[in-house]
Amino acid sequence: MRNLLARTRSFSPAAQLLMVNQLAINLAFYMLMPYLAAHLAGDLGLAAWTVGLVLGVRNLSQQGMFLIGGTIADRYGYKAPILAGCLLRTGGFALLGWADTLPALIAASAATGFAGALFNPAVRAYLAAEAGGRRVDAFATFNVYYQAGMLLGPVVGLALLAADFRAVCTTAALIFAALSALQSRALPTRQAPTPHPTATRTDVAPSIWSQWRQVASNRPFLLFSAAMTGSYVLTFQVYLLLPLAADAALGAHGTKATSGLFVVSAAVAVAGQLRLTDWAKRRLTPHQALVTGLSAMGAAFIPLTLAPAHSPTAQLAALAASVAALAAAGAVVYPFEMDAVVALSGNSLLATHYGLYNTVSGLGITLGNLALGALWDATHPTAPWLVWTTLALTGAACATAVTALSRTGRLPTPTPQPATA
Numbered sequence: 001m002r003n004l005l006a007r008t009r010s011f012s013p014a015a016q017l018l019m020v021n022q023l024a025i026n027l028a029f030y031m032l033m034p035y036l037a038a039h040l041a042g043d044l045g046l047a048a049w050t051v052g053l054v055l056g057v058r059n060l061s062q063q064g065m066f067l068i069g070g071t072i073a074d075r076y077g078y079k080a081p082i083l084a085g086c087l088l089r090t091g092g093f094a095l096l097g098w099a100d101t102l103p104a105l106i107a108a109s110a111a112t113g114f115a116g117a118l119f120n121p122a123v124r125a126y127l128a129a130e131a132g133g134r135r136v137d138a139f140a141t142f143n144v145y146y147q148a149g150m151l152l153g154p155v156v157g158l159a160l161l162a163a164d165f166r167a168v169c170t171t172a173a174l175i176f177a178a179l180s181a182l183q184s185r186a187l188p189t190r191q192a193p194t195p196h197p198t199a200t201r202t203d204v205a206p207s208i209w210s211q212w213r214q215v216a217s218n219r220p221f222l223l224f225s226a227a228m229t230g231s232y233v234l235t236f237q238v239y240l241l242l243p244l245a246a247d248a249a250l251g252a253h254g255t256k257a258t259s260g261l262f263v264v265s266a267a268v269a270v271a272g273q274l275r276l277t278d279w280a281k282r283r284l285t286p287h288q289a290l291v292t293g294l295s296a297m298g299a300a301f302i303p304l305t306l307a308p309a310h311s312p313t314a315q316l317a318a319l320a321a322s323v324a325a326l327a328a329a330g331a332v333v334y335p336f337e338m339d340a341v342v343a344l345s346g347n348s349l350l351a352t353h354y355g356l357y358n359t360v361s362g363l364g365i366t367l368g369n370l371a372l373g374a375l376w377d378a379t380h381p382t383a384p385w386l387v388w389t390t391l392a393l394t395g396a397a398c399a400t401a402v403t404a405l406s407r408t409g410r411l412p413t414p415t416p417q418p419a420t421a
Contacts, residue, residue, distance in 0.1 A: 011130070015131060017182075019142050025176075030154055032157060034157065035161060036096065050102060055109070061114045062116040063365075065113070066117045066359045066362070067212070068355070070349075070351040070353070070354050071211055071355065072118065073192065074211060078126035078191075079187055086119065093112060095107065098169070120354075129192075129193055140335040144269070144270055147269035192350065212352070215356055216356075231294055237372070248384075261323045265326070269331050272331055287402065290337060291399045294398040294402060298394055303325075305392070
C-alpha cells in the first residue's frame with residue numbers, strides 16, 4: 001500500500017485525480033452491474049429475452065460509441081467528455097433503480113453505456129498526456145485503482161442489496177454525482193496535443209471525417225489493434241467460459257466459485273501490477289513485455305487442459321490457477337499496450353485512436369465469444385480440452401502477430417521510460 005501511495009504521489013495532481021476517479025467509477029459500476037440481471041428478472045419479472053435486450057443495449061451503446069467519445073475528446077478537450085460521461089451515468093444509474101417499464105430501462109441502459117464511451121478514451125488520453133515520459137508507470141498505477149474498484153464494487157453492492165436494489169442504484173448514482181462535482185472543480189481543462197509545435201487545431205482535424213480518415217489510414221495502428229484483439233477475448237473468459245466450467249464441475253456451488261474467481265483475478269492484479277511492471281521494465285523491452293505477457297495469457301489456460309474432468313477439486317484448483325495466471329499476464333501487458341497506442345498514434349488524435357482501439361476489441365470479443373460458445377457446446381463434456389487449447393493457441397497467435405509487427409518495423413520504439421525509484 002505504501003508503494004502504491006508513493007507511486008501515486010509521484011504524478012501530477014491531475015493524474016492522481018484521474019486514478020482516484022477510476023477507482024470510484026469502477027466501484028460504482030461493479031456494485032450495480034453484477035446484480036442488474038437478477039433485479040430485472042426477479043424483482044421486475046421480465047422475460048429472459050428482455051433482460052438480454054437491456055444488457056445488450058448497454059454493451060452496444062458503449063462498445064459501438066467509443067469512437068464517437070474519442071472524437072469528441074480530441075475536438076473539444078478531455079475534461080468535457082469526462083464530466084459529461086459522469087453526469088450521464090449519474091442519471092442512468094438513478095433511472096435503473098426506479099424504472100419499471102421497458103422503454104425507460106432501455107433508455108437508462110443506453111445512457112450508462114454511452115457514458116462509458118464518453119469518458120474512457122478521454123481519461124486514457126488525458127493520463128497519457130499528463131504522464132509524459134512516464135506513461136508505462138502511470139498506466140500501471142492506474143490499473144491498480146481500476147482493479148481495486150472491480151474488487152470492492154461487488155462486495156459493497158452485495159451489502160447494499162440487504163436493503164434493496166434501489167439502494168444500490170441510488171448509492172452508485174450519488175458516487176457519480178460526487179465525481180461530477182469534484183472533476184468540475186478540480187480537474188484542469190486540457191486540450192488534445194497537436195502533432196507539431198507549429199500546427200493549429202484546424203490543421204490537425206478540420207472535420208470529424210478527417211479525424212477518422214487519419215486514424216483509419218494509420219496502418220500500423222490498425223494491425224496492432226487486430227493483433228491485440230485476441231488478448232481481450234482471453235480476458236473476457238472470466239465472464240463466459242470459466243464460469244461455465246465452474247458450474248459444470250461444481251454444480252450448485254459453481255456460482256460461489258465464480259465469485260471467488262473474480263476476487264482472485266482482481267486481487268492478483270491489485271497486488272502484483274506494480275511489481276510486475278517494474279520487473280518487465282528492468283528485464284524486457286516494451287515489445288518483449290507485450291509478447292511475454294500475451295504468451296502467458298494463452299498459457300494460463302493450460303492447467304485446465306490437464307485437470308481430470310472427474311475431479312471437482314482438481315477442476316477448482318485449475319480454475320484458480322488459470323484465473324491468477326491470466327490476471328498476472330494481463331497486468332504485464334496492459335501498461336505497455338496503452339503506451340504502444342500512444343506511440344502508434346504519433347501523439348496525434350490520441351483519444352480517437354483509443355476510441356477505435358476499444359471498438360475493434362469490443363467487436364473481437366463479440367465474435368470470439370460466439371465462436372467459443374459454439375465450440376463449448378460442441379465439445380463439452382466429451383472434449384473440453386479443445387476449448388482450452390484453442391484459447392492457449394489464441395494467446396500464442398497474438399504474441400506471434402506482435403512479434404511480426406515488431407520485426408517488420410511497424411511498432412515504433414517508445415521513448416525510453418525512466419526507472420522507478
